[in-house]
Amino acid sequence: MMKKDKCVAIVLAGGKGRRMESDIPKQYLELNGKPIIYYSINQFQNSDIIDEIVLVTGKDEIQFCKDRIVDRYSFQKVKHIIEGGKERYHSVYNALQCINECDFVFIHDGARPFINLELINDLYKNVKEYQACVVGVQTKDTIKLADSDGFIAETPDRSKVWNIQTPQVFRWGIVKSAYDMLMKTDCCMVTDDAMVIEKMLKYKVKLVQGSYENIKVTTPSDLVIARAFLT
Numbered sequence: 001m002m003k004k005d006k007c008v009a010i011v012l013a014g015g016k017g018r019r020m021e022s023d024i025p026k027q028y029l030e031l032n033g034k035p036i037i038y039y040s041i042n043q044f045q046n047s048d049i050i051d052e053i054v055l056v057t058g059k060d061e062i063q064f065c066k067d068r069i070v071d072r073y074s075f076q077k078v079k080h081i082i083e084g085g086k087e088r089y090h091s092v093y094n095a096l097q098c099i100n101e102c103d104f105v106f107i108h109d110g111a112r113p114f115i116n117l118e119l120i121n122d123l124y125k126n127v128k129e130y131q132a133c134v135v136g137v138q139t140k141d142t143i144k145l146a147d148s149d150g151f152i153a154e155t156p157d158r159s160k161v162w163n164i165q166t167p168q169v170f171r172w173g174i175v176k177s178a179y180d181m182l183m184k185t186d187c188c189m190v191t192d193d194a195m196v197i198e199k200m201l202k203y204k205v206k207l208v209q210g211s212y213e214n215i216k217v218t219t220p221s222d223l224v225i226a227r228a229f230l231t
């Protein structure tokens with residue numbers, strides 16, 4: 001694939017992993033002898049699309065990431081290892097501050113180990129065309145919207161309902177200005193990057209078909225599933 005653009009990947013590992021209830025943050029738990037975070041950094045390191053990686057982690061884990069992940073596995077594209085913030089969107093904002101300027105930013109949960117080079121290529125093609133895109137899969141369940149009393153209020157057409165994953169990929173100017181605007185508002189109900197673009201800029205974000213295996217390791221049962229995918 002022809003590539004002249006500069007692409008930076010932000011890999012998020014600044015969360016505490018409370019729902020995993022483990023002693024160490026879930027992104028450092030091991031799958032087949034390697035930390036969960038290793039798998040996605042490795043895909044970005046091996047991708048011809050990605051030029052640089054910013055790794056975001058907890059203050060107390062910066063040295064561990066440098067020694068036990070970046071140096072140990074020779075992840076030369078990791079140019080910054082920085083401290084995250086209170087919420088996911090604070091961590092993304094911190095990462096955006098250390099990117100000088102580039103063409104496209106790939107934002108990825110370090111707790112999603114099963115991305116691959118094909119998906120990164122696909123997202124790159126889409127972001128060049130649409131400027132903003134996120135990966136997801138169509139829901140396999142029937143979805144109900146609830147009212148405040150716990151009764152069904154609505155059943156949306158499930159062909160229009162997607163489960164959203166990461167990477168979420170944006171042209172630099174779009175993601176930078178949307179996050180700058182977000183930090184100047186009181187808005188805090190933000191659970192993914194597309195929401196920031198939708199809310200702040202009213203920009204249309206393209207959905208890109210992903211894989212049902214691109215799970216986020218969130219609870220102990222996800223760890224069992226992730227280990228099964230690797231056998």
Ligand SMILES: Nc1ccn([C@@H]2O[C@H](COP(=O)(O)OP(=O)(O)OP(=O)(O)O)[C@@H](O)[C@H]2O)c(=O)n1
Nearest residue numbers: 012013014015016017018019086087088110111
């Ligand atoms: N302040 C935060 C919160 C989350 N994340 C990262 O964002 C991704 C998605 O978040 P989630 O799965 O919710 O992780 P945690 O916040 O760690 O989990 P929990 O809500 O169970 O504590 C993870 O890779 C996580 O490390 C981050 O970088 N900074």
Ligand SMILES: C[C@](O)(CO)[C@H](O)COP(=O)(O)O
Nearest residue numbers: 088109164165166191192216
């Ligand atoms: C960004 C994300 O992975 C898309 O599904 C997700 O929203 C992260 O959210 P969480 O609430 O922190 O699990």
